[in-house]
Amino acid sequence: MKKLLQTLKSTKAIGEKYEQLASRFLHQQGITIITKNYHAKGGEIDIIASHDRILVFCEVRARSNIKHGKPEETVTYKKQLRIRRTAQRFLQTNPQYQNTLCRFDVISIIFSEGKHTLNWIKNAF
Secondary structure (H helix, E strand, O other), X not given: OHHHHHHHHHHHHHHHHXXXXXXXXXXXXXXXXXXXXXXXXXXXXXXXXXXXXXXXXXXXXXXXXXXXXXXHHHOOHHHHHHHHXXXXXXXXXXXXXXXXXXXXXXXXXXXXXXXXXXXXXXOOO
């Protein structure tokens, strides 16, 4: 049990590291971060941002290699539905964005030997 908790903490820390990397990248692209790690019943959105009057819901995925597929391939249809439902909840609780166009992006990060490759997929789903 103790080892499982350490693994979960380690996995969470790694996820936070790559979400920070993705946030910095988006900021460098001129995108305004509204919030990170938005939680609502049944789901979470890694990054919610604004870009050219479009609300961007962004999922960040990272892997150390592509032996078992690319990180973006892990955003399954079921995961996409969860993100959409969570985005709807965000819009319901933030009426200032209700008439804003929305899009769903994925930032895919492959990291190995201290280096990373980032792929920004706009309108991923």
